Amino acid sequence: MADRLVHQEFLADTAIRVLASSGIGLITAITAWLLTNGSAASFEWLLGGQSGVALRMPDLPWVARLALVLFGGATMVALLLRLLPNGKVSGPPDTLHSLADPDHRVPPKTALLSTLIAGVSTASGASVGLYGPLIHFGSVVADGFRRIIGTDRISWATLVGCGVAAAISAAFLTPIGAALFATEFVMRRMNLRDFLPLAIASSSAWGASLAFGSAPVFSLGHVDLEINAMTVVATAALGIILGLVAMGFTSALEWCTRAASRVPFPHFGPLWAALVLLIIGSFVPSVLGTGIGFVQELFTGSYATWVLIIVLVAKFIATGACVGLRFYGGIFAPSLFVGALAGAIVANFLVGSGLPAFADMESATQAFPVISAFAVASALVGAPFAAAIMILEMTQSYEIASLGFATCAISSYLYSGFMGRSFFDRRLRDRGLDYEESTPVRRTRTTPVGALAVSLDEIESQLQLQQQQVDQLRAATNADRGLADNQSGILTVPASMPTLEAMARMDEVRATVARVQFDRDGQGDERHYLHRERLHQLAWELTVTDSQAGILGGLQSRDFVSLLESDLAQDLNALELEILQDSGRIRVVHTGERLIQMGDNSRNFFILNAGVVRISLPPSLQSTGAGPSDGVEQTLAMLRSGAVFGEVSYLSGEPRNANVTAASDCIVQEFRPEFVGEGDAHSDMRRALEKLARRRGVVLRDNTDGSPESQP
Numbered sequence: 189m190a191d192r193l194v195h196q197e198f199l200a201d202t203a204i205r206v207l208a209s210s211g212i213g214l215i216t217a218i219t220a221w222l223l224t225n226g227s228a229a230s231f232e233w234l235l236g237g238q239s240g241v242a243l244r245m246p247d248l249p250w251v252a253r254l255a256l257v258l259f260g261g262a263t264m265v266a267l268l269l270r271l272l273p274n275g276k277v278s279g280p281p282d283t284l285h286s287l288a289d290p291d292h293r294v295p296p297k298t299a300l301l302s303t304l305i306a307g308v309s310t311a312s313g314a315s316v317g318l319y320g321p322l323i324h325f326g327s328v329v330a331d332g333f334r335r336i337i338g339t340d341r342i343s344w345a346t347l348v349g350c351g352v353a354a355a356i357s358a359a360f361l362t363p364i365g366a367a368l369f370a371t372e373f374v375m376r377r378m379n380l381r382d383f384l385p386l387a388i389a390s391s392s393a394w395g396a397s398l399a400f401g402s403a404p405v406f407s408l409g410h411v412d413l414e415i416n417a418m419t420v421v422a423t424a425a426l427g428i429i430l431g432l433v434a435m436g437f438t439s440a441l442e443w444c445t446r447a448a449s450r451v452p453f454p455h456f457g458p459l460w461a462a463l464v465l466l467i468i469g470s471f472v473p474s475v476l477g478t479g480i481g482f483v484q485e486l487f488t489g490s491y492a493t494w495v496l497i498i499v500l501v502a503k504f505i506a507t508g509a510c511v512g513l514r515f516y517g518g519i520f521a522p523s524l525f526v527g528a529l530a531g532a533i534v535a536n537f538l539v540g541s542g543l544p545a546f547a548d549m550e551s552a553t554q555a556f557p558v559i560s561a562f563a564v565a566s567a568l569v570g571a572p573f574a575a576a577i578m579i580l581e582m583t584q585s586y587e588i589a590s591l592g593f594a595t596c597a598i599s600s601y602l603y604s605g606f607m608g609r610s611f612f613d614r615r616l617r618d619r620g621l622d623y624e625e626s627t628p629v630r631r632t633r634t635t636p637v638g639a640l641a642v643s644l645d646e647i648e649s650q651l652q653l654q655q656q657q658v659d660q661l662r663a664a665t666n667a668d669r670g671l672a673d674n675q676s677g678i679l680t681v682p683a684s685m686p687t688l689e690a691m692a693r694m695d696e697v698r699a700t701v702a703r704v705q706f707d708r709d710g711q712g713d714e715r716h717y718l719h720r721e722r723l724h725q726l727a728w729e730l731t732v733t734d735s736q737a738g739i740l741g742g743l744q745s746r747d748f749v750s751l752l753e754s755d756l757a758q759d760l761n762a763l764e765l766e767i768l769q770d771s772g773r774i775r776v777v778h779t780g781e782r783l784i785q786m787g788d789n790s791r792n793f794f795i796l797n798a799g800v801v802r803i804s805l806p807p808s809l810q811s812t813g814a815g816p817s818d819g820v821e822q823t824l825a826m827l828r829s830g831a832v833f834g835e836v837s838y839l840s841g842e843p844r845n846a847n848v849t850a851a852s853d854c855i856v857q858e859f860r861p862e863f864v865g866e867g868d869a870h871s872d873m874r875r876a877l878e879k880l881a882r883r884r885g886v887v888l889r890d891n892t893d894g895s896p897e898s899q900p
Contacts, residue, residue, distance in 0.1 A: 228478075257312050262314075316521070367386045371386060465506055479525040480521065531556035771859060773860070802827075
């Protein structure tokens with residue numbers, strides 16, 4: 189019976205994931221197709237097909253046409269910016285911000301207008317891209333699905349990852365690389381349960397784009413590449429050069445942004461940017477727009493080195509002016525442009541030196557622009573693995589992808605060491621927020637200090653408690669060794685006892701200090717005592733490590749959900765999270781073990797970190813007739829990792845109204861009222877627990893005497 193219900197829950201969970209991710213993929217693909225095709229067609233028509241020209245001497249018709257297009261587009265962007273709060277657009281940094289701080293939600297209007305502004309900018313020649321805004325639009329689609337289905341079944345990070353994967357897949361027609369990109373950019377960890385929706389969203393967007401007749405961003409011919417030791421050395425050196433280029437590009441963008449703050453009449457920022465583009469674009473048309481057409485020519489043709497250097501410098505200035513002066517768009521396409529130019533310049537220098545002919549590297553230098561384009565882009569977005577797979581999907585060449593993988597990894601590693609994980613992480617750091625690797629929720633850094641303030645009495649009470657614990661620990665060293673366990677507040681345990689077992693023993697006898705019996709007594713080792721709080725901290729660290737390593741048997745790493753990822757975390761402030769983090773008791777519960785017994789008066793509540801628990805009623809309370817047979821408990825629900833249970837009795841103070849049994853090996857955190865608090869009526873924790881209770885059909889209300897009461 190229990191197995192069947194677990195399987196039903198699994199199938200329902202899978203169906204929701206498939207449907208939600210498919211919907212996100214289709215909607216994002218349609219928008220990406222409309223925006224990219226519409227923007228590209230408008231750009232080519234407005235500029236008369238001059239965008240692919242590297243350099244030219246300006247004439248009056250060309251300058252007049254360019255001025256009309258640039259200033260017309262800049263005016264539209266300036267007017268659209270006035271519709272946004274404070275005239276600020278949203279983009280990929282806001283996508284990451286919403287993951288680091290669940291309270292940060294970009295209004296749909298702001299996100300949609302930002303995407304539209306990016307389309308207008310690229311169509312009118314701004315030296316920016318569309319892929320970053322499309323990534324952000326994918327997260328907006330995900331937010332719509334979040335409002336429909338909630339995050340009980342699919343986490344917010346996974347939904348955002350689906351939108352990001354769909355946007356990249358629709359734009360580049362690289363479904364595998366797009367799913368991996370979302371993993372590196374958003375999730376920053378991988379497990380099968382979360383990767384499945386990403387893969388489905390990416391594949392759905394790819395299939396929809398093919399049905400619409402979309403073509404790949406780049407059309408790359410086959411390169412017969414020969415790999416030898418010198419080729420590997422050259423591409424490794426190329427990775428170092430490209431890491432420096434990526435850092436220089438980032439520094440240029442940031443300098444331009446700071447300089448733009450001193451421009452007079454900041455509301456006319458897009459018009460100032462249009463003026464800069466008019467001056468540069470009159471001579472270097474290739475820097476206008478996304479530049480994808482010119483990058484394509486770098487992949488299949490060649491230019492003189494001095495031409496490439498002029499275009500590279502012009503691109504730095506043009507993109508910096510657009511980003512700093514709010515002629516808004518993404519930086520992914522410009523980074524591809526800059527990388528391809530840098531790779532072509534390095535290839536030209538190598539060919540001129542005669543080294544490729546000597547070392548049999550001619551074919552490798554032909555691939556440098558392709559490899560370099562994605563190496564610089566991967567450094568700026570922090571996704572080297574995805575970039576290498578995208579190279580493979582585009583070129584269909586394992587050799588080029590292998591060299592590209594090493595180059596992308598080296599450039600990204602160098603960039604991360606000096607600049608941070610990505611360009612967008614740097615933008616978050618400017619806001620005072622760190623989106624840490626493998627950390628889905630970090631709210632403390634963005635919480636006002638007022639939410640953490642306590643009274644002086646509370647601080648003094650805490651200090652007194654700590655002093656009492658220190659005194660007790662000192663007294664333990666002089667305790668009578670002849671007393672039985674716990675008569676002196678000490679539990680004697682062998683050094684070989686597992687940490688989790690020692691923790692359970694101390695909780696059972698309520699011992700404050702454990703005395704560890706070492707086999708090497710008499711050798712001058714004074715480390716004989718362990719405080720209970722320290723033991724719980726060690727147990728928590730060990731539990732997390734073991735579950736991540738997958739060595740706890742049925743407790744697999746893909747099923748492990750930390751406190752900060754649980755259903756409760758998104759509704760609590762930093763202070764409540766800190767209380768829970770410090771006061772939870774870790775328990776490893778084996779299959780069949782009873783966690784809650786119906787009728788008990790305990791008020792503890794639990795967070796399920798790993799495994800499955802079964803909520804049931806005893807046979808005596810089941811209705812007759814169509815119900816289960818006598819003697820068999822009726823299963824009400826099966827809860828999975830991240831779930832919270834036992835909160836009703838914590839809130840109401842009433843006896844337990846159901847049994848809770850481990851349906852598999854489980855890790856749980858147990859929270860006792862004496863540690864967590866009695867559930868103040870105005871606390872965020874109480875509101876969050878009440879919300880969870882209502883999801884299970886329980887309505888909590890106050891009695892006339894002020895005590896809470898629960899009603900089914």
